[in-house]
Amino acid sequence: MKKEEEFVVTPWEVRGKVDYDKLLRHFGAKPLTADEIALLEKYAGEVHPLIRRGFFYAHRDFDAVMRWHGDGKPWALYTGRGPSGPVHIGHMVPWILLKWFSDKFNLEVYFQLTDDEKFFDDPEMKLEEATNWAYENALDVIALGFTPDKLHLIVDTKDIRPLYPIAVKAAKKLTWNTVKATFGFTDSTNIGLIFYPSLQIAVAFLPTELRREATPVLIPCAIDQDPYFRLARDIADTLGYPKPTTLYSKFIMALTGESKMSASNPDSAIYTQDDEKAVKRKIMNAFTGGKPTAEEQRKYGGDPDICPVYHYHMLFDPDDASVEKIRQDCRSGAMLCGECKLKLYDKITKFLKEHKEKREKARGNVDQYRISVKLK
Amino acid sequence: MKKEEEFVVTPWEVRGKVDYDKLLRHFGAKPLTADEIALLEKYAGEVHPLIRRGFFYAHRDFDAVMRWHGDGKPWALYTGRGPSGPVHIGHMVPWILLKWFSDKFNLEVYFQLTDDEKFFDDPEMKLEEATNWAYENALDVIALGFTPDKLHLIVDTKDIRPLYPIAVKAAKKLTWNTVKATFGFTDSTNIGLIFYPSLQIAVAFLPTELRREATPVLIPCAIDQDPYFRLARDIADTLGYPKPTTLYSKFIMALTGESKMSASNPDSAIYTQDDEKAVKRKIMNAFTGGKPTAEEQRKYGGDPDICPVYHYHMLFDPDDASVEKIRQDCRSGAMLCGECKLKLYDKITKFLKEHKEKREKARGNVDQYRISVKLK
Numbered sequence: 139m140k141k142e143e144e145f146v147v148t149p150w151e152v153r154g155k156v157d158y159d160k161l162l163r164h165f166g167a168k169p170l171t172a173d174e175i176a177l178l179e180k181y182a183g184e185v186h187p188l189i190r191r192g193f194f195y196a197h198r199d200f201d202a203v204m205r206w207h208g209d210g211k212p213w214a215l216y217t218g219r220g221p222s223g224p225v226h227i228g229h230m231v232p233w234i235l236l237k238w239f240s241d242k243f244n245l246e247v248y249f250q251l252t253d254d255e256k257f258f259d260d261p262e263m264k265l266e267e268a269t270n271w272a273y274e275n276a277l278d279v280i281a282l283g284f285t286p287d288k289l290h291l292i293v294d295t296k297d298i299r300p301l302y303p304i305a306v307k308a309a310k311k312l313t314w315n316t317v318k319a320t321f322g323f324t325d326s327t328n329i330g331l332i333f334y335p336s337l338q339i340a341v342a343f344l345p346t347e348l349r350r351e352a353t354p355v356l357i358p359c360a361i362d363q364d365p366y367f368r369l370a371r372d373i374a375d376t377l378g379y380p381k382p383t384t385l386y387s388k389f390i391m392a393l394t395g396e397s398k399m400s401a402s403n404p405d406s407a408i409y410t411q412d413d414e415k416a417v418k419r420k421i422m423n424a425f426t427g428g429k430p431t432a433e434e435q436r437k438y439g440g441d442p443d444i445c446p447v448y449h450y451h452m453l454f455d456p457d458d459a460s461v462e463k464i465r466q467d468c469r470s471g472a473m474l475c476g477e478c479k480l481k482l483y484d485k486i487t488k489f490l491k492e493h494k495e496k497r498e499k500a501r502g503n504v505d506q507y508r509i510s511v512k513l514k
Numbered sequence: 515m516k517k518e519e520e521f522v523v524t525p526w527e528v529r530g531k532v533d534y535d536k537l538l539r540h541f542g543a544k545p546l547t548a549d550e551i552a553l554l555e556k557y558a559g560e561v562h563p564l565i566r567r568g569f570f571y572a573h574r575d576f577d578a579v580m581r582w583h584g585d586g587k588p589w590a591l592y593t594g595r596g597p598s599g600p601v602h603i604g605h606m607v608p609w610i611l612l613k614w615f616s617d618k619f620n621l622e623v624y625f626q627l628t629d630d631e632k633f634f635d636d637p638e639m640k641l642e643e644a645t646n647w648a649y650e651n652a653l654d655v656i657a658l659g660f661t662p663d664k665l666h667l668i669v670d671t672k673d674i675r676p677l678y679p680i681a682v683k684a685a686k687k688l689t690w691n692t693v694k695a696t697f698g699f700t701d702s703t704n705i706g707l708i709f710y711p712s713l714q715i716a717v718a719f720l721p722t723e724l725r726r727e728a729t730p731v732l733i734p735c736a737i738d739q740d741p742y743f744r745l746a747r748d749i750a751d752t753l754g755y756p757k758p759t760t761l762y763s764k765f766i767m768a769l770t771g772e773s774k775m776s777a778s779n780p781d782s783a784i785y786t787q788d789d790e791k792a793v794k795r796k797i798m799n800a801f802t803g804g805k806p807t808a809e810e811q812r813k814y815g816g817d818p819d820i821c822p823v824y825h826y827h828m829l830f831d832p833d834d835a836s837v838e839k840i841r842q843d844c845r846s847g848a849m850l851c852g853e854c855k856l857k858l859y860d861k862i863t864k865f866l867k868e869h870k871e872k873r874e875k876a877r878g879n880v881d882q883y884r885i886s887v888k889l890k
Contacts, residue, residue, distance in 0.1 A: 295682060299674055314701050314708060329708050333705050
């Protein structure tokens with residue numbers, strides 16, 4: 139997006155108040171319609187709250203991959219994470235949906251940890267540091283309950299072997315002109331970052347290579363990743379691979395109320411390793427859609443649509459009635475922000491307590507999930 | 515080099531009559547002096563004919579790596595080949611020197627087969643084709659007598675694992691601006707070719723990584739490869755690696771008399787797989803420095819300096835007296851081109867007969883030389 143358009147969204151930056159419809163038109167992806175959601179319900183038996191509630195709101199060819207599934211053909215899931223630091227609960231939202239898809243459709247998941255990209259992108263980052271974060275972040279993915287037969291981790295610098303020949307074929311199809319225009323690269327962009335898109339694209343074609351039959355992927359991720367997969371779709375045909383399909387989410391609101399969380403402000407997000415005290419402080423200090431005084435709030439009610447506290451209820455509470463009640467009690471002024479925050483604190487600490495236990499159980503087991511370890 | 519300068523030398527193209535001194539000044543490498551050759555003789559006990567005869571004529575820090583050796587510190591050899599087709603005997607010239615260095619100094623050799631680069635560079639080339647050529651070309655390298663403990667092959671698409679983390683560190687130091695200026699890349703250059711320099715550079719640092727101690731490499735190669743190693747030297751310090759050192763040769767004359775052989779004209783070169791009949795035809799049809807008639811030749815003598823037939827005598831006959839006699843008999847007119855060509859034919863067929871036997875013996879053994887197979 140151009141800076142004149144008030145907000146900026148690239149794979150490395152989200153700035154300003156995001157207009158999600160405008161963004162969709164800009165990228166050229168499609169809004170997720172009731173027909174497509176009905177198609178999902180037909181095959182999955184239900185629809186995940188994150189889709190039902192419109193947090194995943196856009197796609198490329200989601201209907202096509204559903205029909206492909208309907209024909210009994212193989213497909214797989216793919217998403218990833220740039221391991222630049224600790225995982226916050228916002229990062230986990232698309233992974234929760236990933237796990238749901240994997241369970242509902244019995245699908246293998248390809249999960250890329252792009253330590254190379256994060257090293258290329260951050261002048262201060264050491265490669266070993268990014269690789270260590272990849273291992274740390276992998277624990278949060280595994281903790282969702284994945285078994286090694288279903289989850290295939292790709293740590294770029296360690297699992298490059300199966301990826302590279304595919305990336306090489308993708309790279310030959312992408313010129314400087316194309317990546318410059320797509321990602322806003324400049325003359326001083328390093329050649330690692332210039333090559334990197336071919337690696338993110340390569341994973342979309344990896345299941346087809348490994349299975350030796352057309353195996354499209356569905357990629358649940360945030361909308362800012364669309365430029366990669368638009369390019370992947372552009373070149374898939376000529377490389378003889380099925381086009382990847384995508385399901386795009388909005389961004390997770392920062393606790394400070396901004397469009398996306400910022401790594402530079404640790405209080406804008408709840409990290410999976412935060413202790414209960416930190417979680418409480420962050421939630422209780424969060425920006426809300428409430429009124430300046432309790433009196434005004436009782437009288438006029440709050441605005442859940444701009445409220446990160448409500449946003450997190452919506453993301454982490456699977457019970458529709460419970461979320462709807464919070465919404466109504468906010469709007470009516472029946473519930474004040476403090477109470478609403480405590481409710482959220484209870485949900486998040488419950489989620490994190492279980493998550494931390496599973497996460498620590500996964501420690502030391504990361505390598506058995508790595509794709510190239512399995513291929514040996 | 516600019517086109518206005520009458521000749522063009524890049525890693526992908528040599529055109530026009532090369533002025534080797536001008537080229538050296540352009541690249542900024544140094545001519546190999548008597549002092550440096552004396553240093554080599556001190557440690558090797560002798561000087562290889564290819565150096566003595568000035569075919570290897572330039573360097574970067576060759577004296578430094580000799581002194582490093584003198585201090586009893588470890589070093590290694592590195593060169594490579596772009597596997598775009600069959601190997602001709604001109605390709606083998608630097609490899610012959612490589613083997614000599616390996617034997618004289620008991621050195622390990624890192625040999626890169628850049629199937630990725632050749633695939634990126636040639637719109638018509640399939641990746642599988644380039645990889646197959648890498649395996650075929652590897653046979654010619656192994657046939658020089660290398661054992662798996664001394665020769666480490668790196669087929670880029672297959673042995674990327676140990677290389678990639680080093681390449682990633684190199685890539686972060688190289689911007690689009692730098693590689694554009696160094697290699698003459700354009701807006702339509704593909705991102706594979708843009709990233710590739712970091713892989714050719716990475717091998718120069720690989721011995722240091724594997725040995726976990728400073729292990730500089732000496733790279734014997736043709737002068738057109740200097741841009742890669744100039745960049746490698748520029749970034750070595752900040753990455754904590756010793757600067758690679760180089761020894762540069764002139765180009766092998768084409769049998770047609772041009773500065774460098776052309777893959778598009780198979781009669782311009784003798785391939786290691788040519789049969790005796792083809793070798794004879796190519797040599798007997800070769801351009802020479804002789805006069806148009808036998809009478810004129812007897813009277814005025816020939817010009818060995820522009821003659822590819824003499825050039826090959828110089829490259830493949832280790833006996834100084836024999837080469838000198840050919841030179842004198844040519845200059846004096848005592849020997850006509852036909853006789854000189856038959857002498858060369860005898861030498862080349864003898865070399866090729868032995869080479870082909872050793873080459874076939876190597877078939878099926880390539881993988882045991884590959885670095886990542888050994889590291890498993």
